[in-house]
Amino acid sequence: xxxxxxxxxxxxxxxxxxxxxxxxxxxxxxxxxxxxxxxxxxxxxxxxxxxxxxxxxxxxxxxxxxxxxxxxxxxxxxxxxxxxxxxxxxxxxxxxxxxxxxxxxxxxxxxxxxxxxxxxxxxxxxxxxxxxxxxxxxxxxxxxxxxxxxxxxxxxxxxxxxxxxxxxxxxxxxxxxxxxxxxxxxxxxxxxxxxxxxxxxxxxxxxxxxxxxxxxxxxxxxxxxxxxxxxxxxxxxxxxxxxxxxxxxxxxxxxxxxxxxxxxxxxxxxxxxxxxxxxxxxxxxxxxxxxxxxxxxxxxxxxxxxxxxxxxxxxxxxxxxxxxxxxxx
Amino acid sequence: xxxxxxxxxxxxxxxxxxxxxxxxxxxxxxxxxxxxxxxxxxxxxxxxxxxxxxxxxxxxxxxxxxxxxxxxxxxxxxxxxxxxxxxxxxxxxxxxxxxxxxxxxxxxxxxxxxxxxxxxxxxxxxxxxxxxxxxxxxxxxxxxxxxxxxxxxxxxxxxxxxxxxxxxxxxxxxxxxxxxxxxxxxxxxxxxxxxxxxxxxxxxxxxxxxxxxxxxxxxxxxxxxxxxxxxxxxxxxxxxxxxxxxxxxxxxxxxxxxxxxxxxxxxxxxxxxxxxxxxxxxxxxxxxxxxxxxxxxxxxxxxxxxxxxxxxxxxxxxxxxxxx
Numbered sequence: 001x002x003x004x005x006x007x008x009x010x011x012x013x014x015x016x017x018x019x020x021x022x023x024x025x026x027x028x029x030x031x032x033x034x035x036x037x038x039x040x041x042x043x044x045x046x047x048x049x050x051x052x053x054x055x056x057x058x059x060x061x062x063x064x065x066x067x068x069x070x071x072x073x074x075x076x077x078x079x080x081x082x083x084x085x086x087x088x089x090x091x092x093x094x095x096x097x098x099x100x101x102x103x104x105x106x107x108x109x110x111x112x113x114x115x116x117x118x119x120x121x122x123x124x125x126x127x128x129x130x131x132x133x134x135x136x137x138x139x140x141x142x143x144x145x146x147x148x149x150x151x152x153x154x155x156x157x158x159x160x161x162x163x164x165x166x167x168x169x170x171x172x173x174x175x176x177x178x179x180x181x182x183x184x185x186x187x188x189x190x191x192x193x194x195x196x197x198x199x200x201x202x203x204x205x206x207x208x209x210x211x212x213x214x215x216x217x218x219x220x221x222x223x224x225x226x227x228x229x230x231x232x233x234x235x236x237x238x239x240x241x242x243x244x245x246x247x248x249x250x251x252x253x254x255x256x257x258x259x260x261x262x263x264x265x266x267x268x269x270x271x272x273x274x275x276x277x278x279x280x281x282x283x284x285x286x287x288x289x290x291x292x293x294x295x296x297x298x299x300x301x302x303x304x305x306x307x308x309x310x311x312x313x314x315x316x317x318x319x320x321x322x323x324x325x326x327x328x329x
Numbered sequence: 330x331x332x333x334x335x336x337x338x339x340x341x342x343x344x345x346x347x348x349x350x351x352x353x354x355x356x357x358x359x360x361x362x363x364x365x366x367x368x369x370x371x372x373x374x375x376x377x378x379x380x381x382x383x384x385x386x387x388x389x390x391x392x393x394x395x396x397x398x399x400x401x402x403x404x405x406x407x408x409x410x411x412x413x414x415x416x417x418x419x420x421x422x423x424x425x426x427x428x429x430x431x432x433x434x435x436x437x438x439x440x441x442x443x444x445x446x447x448x449x450x451x452x453x454x455x456x457x458x459x460x461x462x463x464x465x466x467x468x469x470x471x472x473x474x475x476x477x478x479x480x481x482x483x484x485x486x487x488x489x490x491x492x493x494x495x496x497x498x499x500x501x502x503x504x505x506x507x508x509x510x511x512x513x514x515x516x517x518x519x520x521x522x523x524x525x526x527x528x529x530x531x532x533x534x535x536x537x538x539x540x541x542x543x544x545x546x547x548x549x550x551x552x553x554x555x556x557x558x559x560x561x562x563x564x565x566x567x568x569x570x571x572x573x574x575x576x577x578x579x580x581x582x583x584x585x586x587x588x589x590x591x592x593x594x595x596x597x598x599x600x601x602x603x604x605x606x607x608x609x610x611x612x613x614x615x616x617x618x619x620x621x622x623x624x625x626x627x628x629x630x631x632x633x634x635x636x637x638x639x640x641x642x643x644x645x646x647x648x649x650x651x652x653x
Binding site: 086087088089090091092093094096099101142144145146149186187189 | 341342347350351354394395412417419420421422423510511569595596597598629630631632633634635
């Protein structure tokens, strides 16, 4: 089915979508290491429902909603060779999570999200499907290292392993590849920023005819500048609504010339932003970035919201982008 | 120079206590049953420390939901807010919201430390949050004057320390904000003044009092920490080479120095020989009367089994250092 992206203010999402009951059931099976046809069907149903929501909201570039992934780091750790999963570690109060542990050289052994991308693409009615991968710096930061004892070696091995997944995705036809690096906005040193750039070079540096995107959010994103300007990416995907668009000033100072995916709805708030409020946000972006390079999307993944809230936010976001396009016409 | 080993702060909850806390929330057990499991757990943690030759020991702070919580829950004038990231960890604390005059209405950790001192065969260490970190991690919705807030906070904490003084051999005041790289040096300097004010009110001798900093140590922060003129706990694992640079530059002259040399946020294998080598190198730069080989910070960031491993490393490092 043919679908043409608008030539300005393309709407998209960051990656995750609220989990459908089928996804939650699939997590339970996965925990019991059951991965047969029932498991696959549950994941597919969850992906289908996600894509249907995106289509009903009118989002231009969609995703699989990360319905197979309960946790963005643990999921890839379970699929790559070289990882184990730890005993519980506290996250707050009496709530615990299991953390990936690097116990051996990290290697890619099989396709991880290719099938989900393929399935989402088959039902997206021609709309491009963006694929999201947890980046090497974040994978390392959110894991225990029992094997390398050297951040650089571990991150570059992670990048080489994930590059194999990127290659498989591109061979399958993926045109939008996003590397998620939320850990880059925490307390990073300059050498970390450079290392993350080297890792990206390994993962996506040589790709052509593929939109290379990096997503980063919440924290000291300023610290990535100016190095991030030389990252081998075409698009920087930022959380901006929650931080009141303060990063735009920085982008202006650096004469930012990549594409910008602008966060215009807050994923940490259940309040549905009004269309006018979102248009205001888009106008702020347009002061810095021309409309053909400005993408409109939520701040971050939507998985923590209720489905109805996420959908309502997306609907208003799409209407706001339409309105902003009309203003430009 | 007297050398010992001990953990910096808490110990992860054993699985049975985690389960009991969940069961209490869902109404499957009552407070009495929880208390029974808690006491057994505390005994277990104390024994684990003692078996590994640690001295002093802590209670493990097993019921503390976060490093501020027992105080944020108990002080009048303070309510609990939302979850916020605890420094640069994937661990979250509930932000204290100050809504009225801060007052310590009753002892907070005294019963737990009393119990610890009864079951421990060694010396015991009491741990509590310092006023500056409490201030920086809270939201003030009440005080017009920050000075008044600080005075009240100091008074409340000093009263608790006064009650702990007779029960604990070492009292540790945790002040990670004093070395927080997110704060300006000016703010950190102000923090040191706040802690000095607290220390001025205490009757704890300087060889029994430690101000603990962690998650960072750099030469600038360290030089102002020395102004405290008290015992210090330093994290030697979180700042790459900067911590050793700080000690090399400024040394340490004081009564008690706790060296956070065993990494409490990593499980990369550490050998006692390597840890002992590091310790000896640092000891060349210090003339502390008492030195404690310690974990870099609390052990909350590790799974239970890995934290037990850290106790072994501490004990074996101590033996290695002592035998040389």
